[in-house]
Each structure stands twice: as structure tokens, then as C-alpha cells.
Amino acid sequence: MKFFPTFVLLALASSCAFASDPSPLQDFCVAVNDPNSAVFVNGKFCKDPKLAMADDFFFTKFRYPGNTSNQLGSKVTTAFVDQFPGLNTLGIAMARLDFAPYGLNPPHIHPRGTEMLAVMEGTLHVGFVTSNQLNNTLFTKVLTKGDVFVFPQGLIHFQLNIGQTNALAFAFLSSQNPGLITIANSVFASKPPINVDVLAKAFQVDNKLINYLQEQNWFDNH
Known part of the structure; x- marks a missing residue:
């Protein structure tokens, strides 16, 4: 039974190394906003596959x-x-x-x-x-x-x-x-804003500059 701990460690390592979106267990799962659907996969409800169409x-x-x-x-x-x-x-x-x-x-x-x-x-x-x-x-x-x-x-x-x-x-x-995490938007446009002292110390600048940056209109290009 000495091989068992080694086997478990290898299995866990493999699991972590290949971690990604879960593999599908069906042909497809077209997402719908339907809480009455019977199947909930990857954070979305699935349309009945018999109702799927090319437009999906x-x-x-x-x-x-x-x-x-x-x-x-x-x-x-x-x-x-x-x-x-x-x-x-x-x-x-x-x-x-x-x-x-x-x-x-x-x-x-x-x-x-x-x-x-x-x-x-x-x-x-x-x-x-x-x-x-x-x-x-x-x-x-x-x-x-x-x-x-x-x-x-x-x-x-x-x-x-x-x-x-x-x-x-x-x-x-x-x-x-x-x-998506846009760095500037997340740091300087969070709601509520991050404490000025935290950012001033993190970026090694004065509070006045942080106040200025937090007042800017950080555009989202998505």
C-alpha cells in the first residue's frame, strides 16, 4: 500500500496541471436565462438540446x-x-x-x-x-x-x-x-475607492497624485 500516497500526489498534481474549464459531458449546452431549465452547467442554464438551432x-x-x-x-x-x-x-x-x-x-x-x-x-x-x-x-x-x-x-x-x-x-x-481585469480601472476606479494611504504607499507617491488619479474617468474599451 506504500504506492497509494504517491499515486494520490501524482493525481492531484495532474489535476492542477491541467485545470481549465470543465470538459463537456454532452454535445453542447447552449446557455439560456431560464431558471426552470433542468440542467445548470458552468454557471449557465442549458437550453433543451432538442430545441437548439444553427443560430445558437x-x-x-x-x-x-x-x-x-x-x-x-x-x-x-x-x-x-x-x-x-x-x-x-x-x-x-x-x-x-x-x-x-x-x-x-x-x-x-x-x-x-x-x-x-x-x-x-x-x-x-x-x-x-x-x-x-x-x-x-x-x-x-x-x-x-x-x-x-x-x-x-x-x-x-x-x-x-x-x-x-x-x-x-x-x-x-x-x-x-x-x-477581464483592467489594471488602472481596477486600482483607481474601484467602488468604493481604495484607501488613498494604501495606494500612496503601494506606488510610493504622495496622496495628492492618488487623489488626482482616482478623480479621472477611466474608460472601459470593451
């Missing part, structure tokens, strides 16, 4: 450029499970990223999904920062049409259009609901 697996919002007339010069159109119910239990999501010249998708995190970015048009400066464990190292590249870059799950990353023309990219994510 069809998404058209990527046809149209996003409005980049804002202070960030960018617009992210998401196809997560909330916008695309057919993704429920499938473990994937997408986004369309439109950039005006010099537009920015600001530093942010997807806590539940790795992102793969493919550039369709333009030139993007992209990067991500590793965790404290790896000394907060920045990995960055300049991408042009046809290039692909991967942002590991949970790490801060960004995209900046460094060209004088519009840019377009598509992102593919390894979760139906990868989540």
Missing part, C-alpha cells in the same frame, strides 16, 4: 469595426459566453480588437484564460509581464499582419498600435468566460 452557434458582431473614437483609441468586441451563448461548456472564446492610429488596449489580465492574438492589419507593439516569481520580466514584440503572439493566463498584457493607420487583430481565448 452563429455570431455576426465581428463583421463591423469597433468604434475607436475614445480616449484609448481602441475597441474590443467580445464573443464570450455572455455574448455568444453557444460557447457554453466549449472552453473557448474570441474577441475582435480595433485600433485607431496609436490606439492602446491598456494593461489587463484574463484570470481564467490564455490568449492567442493574431494580427490581421497594421503594426502592434505587444507584451506581457511575468509574475513576481520570475522577477516581473517583460516579454515584448512588434507584430505585423499574419503574426501571432500568446499571452499566458493571468499575466498582465497590452497591445499598442504603433502605426499611422488603423490596426485589426483577433484574439482566441482558452475559456468560455476568461474574465
Whole structure:
């Protein structure tokens, strides 16, 4: 019986290593807002599969450029499970990223999904920062049409259009609901606001600067 503890440890290690969205136990589970549904999977009720139709697996919002007339010069159109119910239990999501010249998708995190970015048009400066464990190292590249870059799950990353023309990219994510935490919005626009003394000490600046930052209109480009 000595092998048993080792077996348990290996099983737990494997479970943690491959943790992701739960694997589906049926062909599909189109999400519906119906509390009377008999099945509740991945945080969503499932439509009766016999009532599913092709439109449940069809998404058209990527046809149209996003409005980049804002202070960030960018617009992210998401196809997560909330916008695309057919993704429920499938473990994937997408986004369309439109950039005006010099537009920015600001530093942010997807806590539940790795992102793969493919550039369709333009030139993007992209990067991500590793965790404290790896000394907060920045990995960055300049991408042009046809290039692909991967942002590991949970790490801060960004995209900046460094060209004088519009840019377009598509992102593919390894979760139906990868989540989004925009760093500046979360830190300086929380409700209620984070204590000024906490932020002043964390960023090693004076309270006046923190007050100024908390008074700004932190735009959400999603």
C-alpha cells in the first residue's frame, strides 16, 4: 500500500496541471436565462438540446469595426459566453480588437484564460509581464499582419498600435468566460475607492497624485 500516497500526489498534481474549464459531458449546452431549465452547467442554464438551432452557434458582431473614437483609441468586441451563448461548456472564446492610429488596449489580465492574438492589419507593439516569481520580466514584440503572439493566463498584457493607420487583430481565448481585469480601472476606479494611504504607499507617491488619479474617468474599451 506504500504506492497509494504517491499515486494520490501524482493525481492531484495532474489535476492542477491541467485545470481549465470543465470538459463537456454532452454535445453542447447552449446557455439560456431560464431558471426552470433542468440542467445548470458552468454557471449557465442549458437550453433543451432538442430545441437548439444553427443560430445558437452563429455570431455576426465581428463583421463591423469597433468604434475607436475614445480616449484609448481602441475597441474590443467580445464573443464570450455572455455574448455568444453557444460557447457554453466549449472552453473557448474570441474577441475582435480595433485600433485607431496609436490606439492602446491598456494593461489587463484574463484570470481564467490564455490568449492567442493574431494580427490581421497594421503594426502592434505587444507584451506581457511575468509574475513576481520570475522577477516581473517583460516579454515584448512588434507584430505585423499574419503574426501571432500568446499571452499566458493571468499575466498582465497590452497591445499598442504603433502605426499611422488603423490596426485589426483577433484574439482566441482558452475559456468560455476568461474574465477581464483592467489594471488602472481596477486600482483607481474601484467602488468604493481604495484607501488613498494604501495606494500612496503601494506606488510610493504622495496622496495628492492618488487623489488626482482616482478623480479621472477611466474608460472601459470593451
